[in-house]
Amino acid sequence: MKIDRLLLKLPEDARDAIGLAAAAAEDSGGRIFLVGGCVRDLLLRADSYDLDFVVEGDGMKTARKLAVLLKGNVVHHHRFGTATVAHGGLKVDVATARTETYPVPASLPSVKPGTIGDDLYRRDFTINAMAASINDGDFGRLIDTFGGLSDLKAGKIRVLHKESFIDDPTRILRAVRFEQRYGFRIEPRTLSLLKKSAGAGMLHSVHPHRLRDELLLMLKEKSPCRQLRRLERTAGLDFLHPRVSLGREECSLFRRVPARDAWFSLRLPHRRRPDIWVVNLMILLDALTAAQTVEFCRRFGMRRGDEKRVLAVKQLGAARLKRLHSARARPSEIYSILEPLSYESILFLSIKHGGGQFRKNIEDFLCFYNGMPIRINxxxxxxxxxxxxxxxxxxxxxxxxxxxxxxxxxxxxxxxxxxxxxxxxxxxxxxxxxxxxxxxxx
Structure with missing residues (x-):
């Protein structure tokens, strides 16, 4: 099967990058393939133009040549034989085809050069284990050794081998994320393997920073509550914190986020757009105390700025919250309470504490008080x-x-x-x- 027509429908900058990548690989004496999520999304006709290339040959040499052709910059990640090439708003990843072995379960893999077949076998799911040649002579040829296209059509999430969730337990989170994003189902054998890995506590063996990266991707999805509830049912959430769970209250808060985000964008189009994933994280951690929130943020390596935003709502205090509920609160009082807070913290407060006077006070702050200038200097x-x-x-x-x-x-x-x-x-x-x-x- 060939997908050359789909490749030619990509935006112009992506098509140009593909052509230049093929030229760079040929000049380096290698063969190059478009792989993974980009191929999956092309076949789904989804709007995703992240370009990932795998080179049978010297991927680092290819990346350097591509950076020259694009007049861009290249950053090498030598441990895994990968590089990122950036030019303007375009960013592409280039890797040497490799095979992986896991010294111990849940660890980072040891890698060595391999073939495109080896590289696809190390992938998480069949729908992500497809590649498309962009070489002269077979441009657009689909490589689908593991039945990814069939699973894509059937809407199934399937691992490539039975040790997949043992080797890399973060795939548990990715399985749920892809299932919920595309409306697919984790097929029965894969679901059984997933639950077995989770039941063995494998998520507790993963470095917290790797779990953080996967969690943040979930929180950035359109329906994080649906994703997290599915994760809770299949693997539990105690690997995050024993007090983290999704009850009716948390799900209700998640459902209110899109409307408040839309209100902010409509009424305040020239303000910095809030990071909605931070609001979602605040909801997820709502049951934690301030001290537990600090412990969570430090354990998972959250950036200090994000930790500060999440912690601010825990430290607000009952007296100040009570004033925000009051119709008698003077504008200067509202300003003094809310001005030190981030937009994310303020949106969370408006979501959690509902409508009425509380929401009016917050909306008055955002629309009128925040940024109010004085005329003297x-x-x-x-x-x-x-x-x-x-x-x-x-x-x-x-x-x-x-x-x-x-x-x-x-x-x-x-x-x-x-x-x-x-x-x-x-x-x-x-x-x-x-x-x-x-x-x-x-």
């Missing part, structure tokens, strides 16, 4: 007779508070308030200094 403060120093920030904060609360409207109002504040602070300063002199005289 440091030059104005200096011209009012105040020298540079910490007093500037106190004045600006007081002016912003008054502006948020509608107590000042114009630039002249702000100047008048600043002038009165300078007088008040100066008088207070004189009083403090006078008290100090009196104490010394005593």
């Amino acid at each position: 440091g030059r104005d403060i200096h011209q009012l007779g105040c020298g540079p120093g910490p007093l500037y920030q106190r004045i600006f904060s007081a002016v912003l508070e008054a502006r948020l609360n509608g107590e000042v409207q114009s630039r002249q109002d702000e100047l008048a308030l600043a002038r009165s504040l300078i007088r008040r602070y100066a008088a207070a300063d004189r009083e403090v200094k006078g008290a100090g002199r009196n104490e010394q005289e005593r």
Whole structure:
């Protein structure tokens, strides 16, 4: 079977990269193939243009030549004989065809050069173990040794051999992710092997950073709740944390995410788009305490910025949450509570704590208070007779508070308030200094 017509329907930059990759491989004395997810998605007519190439020959030499032809950059990953070539928005992976062995279960594999057949055999599932030649003479020839096309048509997720989930237990998460993404089913033998591996505790043997990478991919899917529920039913979630589970409350929160994300995009199109996977992670970890959340983030190697965003909602406190529920909360109060938080934290709060006054207060902050400018600056403060120093920030904060609360409207109002504040602070300063002199005289 040939899929040359499908290859020719790819976007122009992808077609150009394929042509240049074939030229680079030929110049290096090798043969090159498009492999894995790209071939799968081409056959599914899915919009996915990630290009993964495997070279029978010297993949690193091919990658260097491709980078020159693309006028791009190349990053080598020598341990696994792979490289990434980037040019503009295009990124392609190039690897030397290899065979893998696992020194111990759940470890990273040892690799050595092999054939395209060897390389396909090391893949996770049959639907990802297909390749397409892009060489002259057989361009578009589909290589499907393990029945991937048949499984793709039947909507089945199937491993290539019985040790697959023992060798690499992260495939448990990938099996669920592909099953739920495409509406497929994990076929019975594969499901039995999956459950056997999970029951033996193999996920607990994997380095947490590898599990993190797979978990984040799940959280970035369109329906993370469906994926996680399937994972919980087939393998459990205790490998993440004993308190992580998906009950009715968590599933309800997950279902509300798309609507809040759509609202944010519609009402605030020029703001930074929230990372929805972070919101999904907050939902997943909702039952954990602040200390348990820190332990989770450190164990799984989360970036400190992401840890800070997730932890912020745990540290907000009942008193501040109560104020956000109140119709009597002043705009400056709402601002002081929400301004330090990320958009992800704020969206999570709006999802968890429902509608009514709480949501109104949050939407008022996002639409009106957040980013509200004041019209005076440091030059104005200096011209009012105040020298540079910490007093500037106190004045600006007081002016912003008054502006948020509608107590000042114009630039002249702000100047008048600043002038009165300078007088008040100066008088207070004189009083403090006078008290100090009196104490010394005593």
